[in-house]
Amino acid sequence: xxxxxxxxxxxxxxxxxxxxxxxxxxxxxxxxxxxxxxxxxxxxxxxxxxxxxxxxxxxxxxxxxxxxxxxxxxxxxxxxxxxxxxxxxxxxxxxxxxxxxxxxxxxxxxxxxxxxxxxxxxxxxxxxxxxxxxxxxxxxxxxxxxxxxxxxxxxxxxxxxxxxxxxxxxxxxxxxxxxxxxxxxxxxxxxxxxxxxxxxxxxxxxxxxxxxxxxxxxxxxxxxxxxxxxxxxxxxxxxxxxxxxxxxxxxxxxxxxxxxxxxxxxxxxxxxxxxxxxxxxxxxxxxxxxxxxxxxxxxxxxxxxxxxxxxxxxxxxxxxxxxxxxxxxxxx
Numbered sequence: 001x002x003x004x005x006x007x008x009x010x011x012x013x014x015x016x017x018x019x020x021x022x023x024x025x026x027x028x029x030x031x032x033x034x035x036x037x038x039x040x041x042x043x044x045x046x047x048x049x050x051x052x053x054x055x056x057x058x059x060x061x062x063x064x065x066x067x068x069x070x071x072x073x074x075x076x077x078x079x080x081x082x083x084x085x086x087x088x089x090x091x092x093x094x095x096x097x098x099x100x101x102x103x104x105x106x107x108x109x110x111x112x113x114x115x116x117x118x119x120x121x122x123x124x125x126x127x128x129x130x131x132x133x134x135x136x137x138x139x140x141x142x143x144x145x146x147x148x149x150x151x152x153x154x155x156x157x158x159x160x161x162x163x164x165x166x167x168x169x170x171x172x173x174x175x176x177x178x179x180x181x182x183x184x185x186x187x188x189x190x191x192x193x194x195x196x197x198x199x200x201x202x203x204x205x206x207x208x209x210x211x212x213x214x215x216x217x218x219x220x221x222x223x224x225x226x227x228x229x230x231x232x233x234x235x236x237x238x239x240x241x242x243x244x245x246x247x248x249x250x251x252x253x254x255x256x257x258x259x260x261x262x263x264x265x266x267x268x269x270x271x272x273x274x275x276x277x278x279x280x281x282x283x284x285x286x287x288x289x290x291x292x293x294x295x296x297x298x299x300x301x302x303x304x305x306x307x308x309x310x311x312x313x314x315x316x317x318x319x320x321x322x323x324x325x326x327x328x329x330x331x332x
Contacts (some may be wrong), residue, residue: 014067026060026106026116029053031092033069049073050085050094057083059110065092072096079104079106079112082134087139088116095287096125096147103127105132121181127159136170145179148187155187155216162200169200174207182215188244189214192232193221194258199229201257209239217241217248217272222257230258239267248296251306255282262286271295275318279306284307287311287329294318300326 128144192298248269282305289311
């Protein structure tokens, strides 16, 4: 709570510094390394940071980078309306020394797109991207790295934490790298973790995503207290989770939390310090096909009633322990 309060204070201070940005005036805004936050964020008069550009941009509008630069205001960039930040081709940088790089909480029909960003925690920071509410989040062609704040729920490259009952959230991550996130005991690349909500549906698709050298790799967690019902439905395709300290791909459920259903196809989970793939808890089902699982402490396995099912098209060899043969399921 203290971190959230500090971020709100910082946001209020920044808005006070730039009173001309109180009203949105642009369908498309611009930032540049030579920009000024006294400018109207147009192509000829760009702003210096994303927070001011967001304030100057209508809901549903777009922000572009003219050149490569550091465009973060300091502690956090807060997105509370539908918007696209697109810096593909030049790479916009966001440095989050503490708290989060980008925090997103928008309306139930609203979409946010982040493209072409380098989001760095500078070996600190809680989350690269924290997504709490909205219809959909698209993360494309981004690098999210070095978020290493300590604590069981901190130090994640991407956190998806639905905070509204009966909500439906969709997350699409493509052509993105999640690297060096987490500490020696917590955090990781991507965490989906509904937070004290009821009957929330979270749909996540990872396509061509590299998750490397984190603590955990990819994790779906339905065990938070006071969370019940709903489902976490995740698809991982053409992706790699490798070199992580703990498990590469993991689903963890409780008896009354959301069900976890994962499909992993044409992907690799290799050289992780724990399991390559593990399903933990009675409501967790992970189905795998065309996977390479090698070099892990344990290849694939289950605990406490979880289920890992195989289409029998996988290569699970060369682990310290490959694991027991997985139950097969047919191709339809």
